[in-house]
Structure formats: structure tokens, C-alpha cells
Amino acid sequence: MTSRRSFFRTTAVAGALGFPFVRRSLAANATSANDAIRLAVIGLGNKGKGHVKQLLGLKGARVSALCDVDPERLAAQLEVAKAAGATPFTATDPRKVLDRPDVDAVVIATPNHWHALLTVWACRAGKDVYVEKPISHSIWEGAQIVTAARQYQRIVQSGTQYRSDEGLRAAAAWIREGHIGKPTSAHIGWYEYRPSIGRVAPHQPTSLDYDLYCGPAAADPLTRPKLHYDWHWVWSTGDGDLGNSGVHPIDACRMMAGITGLPRRALCLGGRFAVDDAGQTPNTQLCVFDYPGFPMVVENRNLPAKTGVKALDQFRGIREGFALDCEGGSFVGLRGGGWIYDREGKRLRQFPGDGGGKHMANFLGAVRSRRTEELNAPATEGHVSSTLCHLGNMSWRLGRPAATSDRKSV
Secondary structure, eight states: OOOHHHHHHHHTTTSSSOOTTSOOOGGGSOOOTTSOEEEEEEOOSHHHHHHHHHHHTSTTEEEEEEEOSSHHHHHHHHHHHHHTTOOOEEESSHHHHHTOTTOOEEEEOSOGGGHHHHHHHHHHTTOEEEEOSSSOSSHHHHHHHHHHHHHTTOOEEESOGGGGOHHHHHHHHHHHTTTTOSEEEEEEEEEOOOOOOOOOSOBOOSSSOHHHHHTTSOOOOBOSSOOSSGGGGSTTTOOHHIIIIIHHHHHHHHHHHTOOSOOSEEEEEEEOOSOOSSOOSOSEEEEEEEETTEEEEEEEEOSOSSTTOOOOOOBTTBSEEEEEEETTEEEEEETTEEEEEOTTSOEEEEEEOOTTTTHHHHHHHHHHHTOGGGOSSBHHHHHHHHHHHHHHHHHHHHSOOOOTTOGGGO
8 A cells, every 4th residue: 555655755746746756768759650659548447448449449559558546447458458469567556657668658547636747747757648638637737737748848638639520620710711700709518417426424445545546635535435437526636527528618619719818707606406415516507708809608517407307408409519609600519510500590511520539649640740739739728728627616616605595695
């Protein structure tokens, strides 16, 4: 077991993210076009398993290491790799992976509280990084990722794959050409059913090294039954559904509207309604981001339209996506691409999407060329989109609770 005292002493978590334990990797040298890029996947949950499967079938990529603090998850993905003819190194501690000279790049799909720490460690070790969304667990962490990528000249891709969606990219270019005028506002929504996660007496899992799982987060006892995935709804490890799913349409809408900076103000209303469980994050949120001349409204809803069903409401024909209104029309969509509408709501043109399936290939291409500008979702963009999620959550957490029946207190 890794004690929390030895963890913090070894990794210097409390410092400025400077970590001397890692050796400079051979991966600091550019990879030959004829060489397979050797990758490690750290975090083998839903996203991590998907990355393993994709990389095992991707030409020019080799899965050379697998890592997860959960031995059962690690063993399961090792069998998947072996079935595909790969024999990766395995470890439950990511430091053992980052210290290996036969790893050129890492794919990070851990809980959010590990994203920045592992990304900065990897950059220092000479590894390139594909880090899942949101790339950070705080605004400060995101800034450290951007700094580390620049300082160590690493290729760092955010896992916001819709920036690689062919339909969305084509629609963005079409709008930039001026066909429907300048973007004027956006309504972003993610309506996805999230049931209660339950509540149990405080406990700590015994099937893994819980101190290592918590890492930079406090090793508080769990009050939820399930360790995995439901960490999204606890502030020490997750960022709610705004950071989990809402970051996707936020990021894609920013790309399409050409929004590169931060808003003047951010406001969030909402709460955790209709469930009595161990979750801490809102299951209903309304955020407003005040960009000059471009108000951006973001909704996250996790509750059904009515009692007894799982189906959720929709707006303008979508449940997971955004409507970008422009001077002469609108774009509405996300998954599966989208449609251009005129001011009267008539469909003008479709831009079919592919879900961003070539996002990893885009990352590997930039790893070979060493050209950050080839990335569709560089760390700088991932940082801004993650920051919007953090601003919304900060507004909600800092806001004063108000009873809906007490109008004077609102």
C-alpha cells in the first residue's frame, strides 16, 4: 500500500508541479515515420477501454503499457491486448509507466483529479499526451498543463473529440465564409438521464490501493456504493455533468463560433434535485457566459421529462448539442453533425458528422510531425473549454442558496 505521506513526499504534489522522480524519456526525440508510436493507456474505465481497443487496431500505434489502480480492470485489458497480439507492460502505479523509456506517449483516462498531475509528469518525462476531458480539475491546473506542454515542447491533445468531427469542422468553415452572417448567440444543452447513485455508510474499498486512487485528492471515506464512474458527481474527483459531458458541446460551439477567450462574467443556477444520494454536484444547471455581443447559455439536465419515464426534454430538436444563432440563420446539432436553418426555421444544408472518430489519429499525426498547430484540440483550447466548466461550477458553489418560494431572497 502507498501511504499518503510517502505519496505526497515522493511526488511533491504540494509544490509547483515539479516532479524530479521521472527520467527524461527516449521519446523526447522525434518518432520516425516508419516507427510505431509506443503508447501507454492510464485509466482503464469506459473511456480507457475504448482507447485500448482503438489503439490496438490503429496502424502506426503500439500499446506498450497499461495502467490502472484497479487490478481487475488492469487484468481484463491485458487479456484484450494479448488477444490482439500485444504484450504490454502493466502497472497499478502510473509513475512506473512514466519512468519507462519505451513509452513515447500516454493516453490519460483517469478520474479528473489526476488529469493535470499526470499530464505535467508525462511532459517532464518527455512523453506526449492525449488527456481526456476536462483536461483539468481546476483553472490553475489547466494553466499548468499549457505551461508544461510549451516548456517541454510536448504534443498535448485534449480528448474533446468533436473538434475532429468532419461535419462540424466543415460547418464551422462554411459559417466563417459568411454564408449566414456573424454568430450572435448560442444555446448549449446536454440532457442525459442520471439516476440516483445511492448512499451507504462510510467505507473504503479494499480491492485496490485507495490512497493511490485518491492521489492528490483527500482520501475521505466513500459514502456512495460504487467507486467507479460515480466519482463524477463528487467534487474532490469530478466536475459534475457540466465537466463530464457538457464540455463537449461547449468546446464544439466555441470552435464553430470562433470564441477563443474567456467571458466577462459567468453565472450558474441549479441544484441537485429529486434524488437523495451521496452525489454533491448539480443534476440540473443553467449557466450564462457573458461574451461581448455573444451570450452563451449552457444547460445540463439529468432528470427525466416526467415521473415514470427516462426520456428527457429537448430543445430545437436535440437533446445533446447546441444551437448557434447567426445574423442570417442558425446551426443546430452535434452528434451526427447538424443542419443549417434560415431565419424562419427552414433547413438549408446538412453537414453529416462522424463523431470525431479520427481524433486519436490527429494526435498521432502531430506526434510524428512535432507540429502542435496540426492538433485539432490542443491543450490551449482544452484549457479554455474546461475553464468555462469550472467557472460555471464555481458560480454555483459560491452562490447563496435560495428557496423557490421566497422571491425576496432570490
